Amino acid sequence: MNHPPGPPQPIAPQKPASLAVYKRELRKAVARSRVEPEITFLNITAMMDMMTIILVFLLKSLSTSTASLPQSQDLQLPKSILTTEPDSEPEGLAVLVSKSQIIVGETVVCPVPADAAQYGIEAKYKRGSRNDYFIVPLGSALQSWRDTDKRIRMATGRDPNQSEAILIADVSTPYRLLTEIMFTLGQAEFSKFHMMVLQGGGKTGTK
Amino acid sequence: MPDTEKLSAAQRSRVRRMSRPRELSPDEEGGELNIVPFLDIITNVLMFVLATITVTFTTMIDSTPPRNSGSSVRPPGKPTLSLNIIVIDKGFIVSAFGQRIGEGCNGPGSGVAIGMKIQDGVQDYDFSALNACAKRLKNQVPEAADETNATVTANANIPYQSIISTVDAIRKADDGQVLFPDITFGVPK
Numbered sequence: 001m002n003h004p005p006g007p008p009q010p011i012a013p014q015k016p017a018s019l020a021v022y023k024r025e026l027r028k029a030v031a032r033s034r035v036e037p038e039i040t041f042l043n044i045t046a047m048m049d050m051m052t053i054i055l056v057f058l059l060k061s062l063s064t065s066t067a068s069l070p071q072s073q074d075l076q077l078p079k080s081i082l083t084t085e086p087d088s089e090p091e092g093l094a095v096l097v098s099k100s101q102i103i104v105g106e107t108v109v110c111p112v113p114a115d116a117a118q119y120g121i122e123a124k125y126k127r128g129s130r131n132d133y134f135i136v137p138l139g140s141a142l143q144s145w146r147d148t149d150k151r152i153r154m155a156t157g158r159d160p161n162q163s164e165a166i167l168i169a170d171v172s173t174p175y176r177l178l179t180e181i182m183f184t185l186g187q188a189e190f191s192k193f194h195m196m197v198l199q200g201g202g203k204t205g206t207k
Numbered sequence: 208m209p210d211t212e213k214l215s216a217a218q219r220s221r222v223r224r225m226s227r228p229r230e231l232s233p234d235e236e237g238g239e240l241n242i243v244p245f246l247d248i249i250t251n252v253l254m255f256v257l258a259t260i261t262v263t264f265t266t267m268i269d270s271t272p273p274r275n276s277g278s279s280v281r282p283p284g285k286p287t288l289s290l291n292i293i294v295i296d297k298g299f300i301v302s303a304f305g306q307r308i309g310e311g312c313n314g315p316g317s318g319v320a321i322g323m324k325i326q327d328g329v330q331d332y333d334f335s336a337l338n339a340c341a342k343r344l345k346n347q348v349p350e351a352a353d354e355t356n357a358t359v360t361a362n363a364n365i366p367y368q369s370i371i372s373t374v375d376a377i378r379k380a381d382d383g384q385v386l387f388p389d390i391t392f393g394v395p396k
Contacts, residue, residue, distance in 0.1 A: 014213070014215045014216065015215065016214070016215040016217065016218055017212040017213060017214045017215065017218060018212060021212045021214065022214060022218050022222070025214055025218075025222050026221075026222045026225060026226065029222045029223070029225075029226035030225070030226040032226070033226045033227065033228055034228070035228045044242070044243070044246060047246075048242075048246070051249075051250075051253075055253070058257075077265065078367050078368040078370075078371040078372075079368070079371070080266065080268065080371050080372075080374075080375050081375045081378075082266045082268065082375070082378075083266075090267050117363060117364040118363060118364065120363075133394070166267070169367050170367065171366060171367055171368040172366045172367065172368070173366065173367040174363060174364050174365065174366060174367075175294075175361040175362065175363055175364070175365045175366075175367070175370060175395075176363035176364070178367060178370070178392070179392065179394050179395075182392060183394070191271060192269065192270075192271055193269070193270045193271070194267040194268070194269055195267060195268040195269075195270060195371070196265050196266075196267055197265065197266060197267070197268055197371055198264070198265055199264040199265060199266050200264070
């Protein structure tokens with residue numbers, strides 16, 4: 001027997017649960033919906049520190065080893081068995097002797113002739129005949145630098161009676177030309193030479 | 208009984224609202240700059256630079272100009288080695304104790320003390336023999352043990368590399384004994 005539908009019964013207001021139950025349910029819900037923290041980016045600070053140190057070390061070592069020296073067909077440094085760094089950073093005037101010319105600082109002083117192995121630099125650049133060892137334009141350039149260096153040494157309290165030179169010469173430079181350059185350096189009061197060589201080479205004479 | 212207690216609709220709604228994961232505001236979640244692409248570029252550039260750069264490690268050989276023979280004062284009677292090496296096309300002429308060393312570096316004599324060697328069909332200077340010769344001469348007289356000076360001279364056409372290799376050969380023995388690291392260059396007559 002069907003009862004006729006009556007008016008909807010009003011829902012009785014539910015009695016709220018106790019505070020303890022509410023808090024327990026809240027804790028459970030929070031625990032359920034907790035999202036594990038997701039790694040959205042890599043912490044690369046430590047790696048950046050490391051790379052910066054390596055980069056600085058590389059730049060420092062390259063600068064001290066004068067890696068910027070251009071190696072070309074015209075200038076190839078001789079190899080030496082020496083593998084140690086010089087005691088202190090050598091200072092002095094750079095005298096560069098390539099296959100084709102002699103350069104002091106950044107100034108070309110004279111060309112190197114093809115027959116330098118026999119007579120050295122051409123006679124017109126010498127003080128007397130071609131057998132002379134003094135190279136006039138090289139001596140003038142050295143003397144100019146020497147005068148400046150002497151004043152600097154006096155002002156800084158170092159020995160003003162001598163200057164130093166760094167000799168950067170090509171492997172094939174003949175000994176005759178080397179003696180002319182060293183003689184001219186000695187005449188210009190350069191009392192110490194640093195000959196630049198490549199580290200770790202073998203004993204080959206390039207005969 | 209408290210276990211059978213049910214939350215009311217209002218309480219359930221509040222639980223849902225409060226347990227929802229909190230979303231970060233845009234200014235909170237952008238806490239660190241994303242530099243990974245930048246790092247990629249830097250790493251590539253670094254690798255490229257390291258692969259293409261020609262690293263040349265150089266060092267220096269120090270020398271002083273020749274001095275007059277009378278400038279250095281030595282005690283009378285003390286034997287001096289005064290090693291003198293002349294590099295020529297055929298090898299090394301060696302002088303020591305004021306006399307020329309003969310062929311094979313076995314004692315006084317004439318000729319070229321150390322000749323050329325032929326290795327793999329190529330003629331080259333025998334730097335190993337020169338090294339052994341310098342060591343033998345240095346150890347011959349005990350008074351000369353502290354002598355580290357030597358003079359190197361060469362023919363006009365001898366290349367710089369041969370000079371440097373000669374200087375290297377008399378610098379130190381194979382067993383580490385210091386021979387003649389202080390080199391003075393001479394002028395050929």
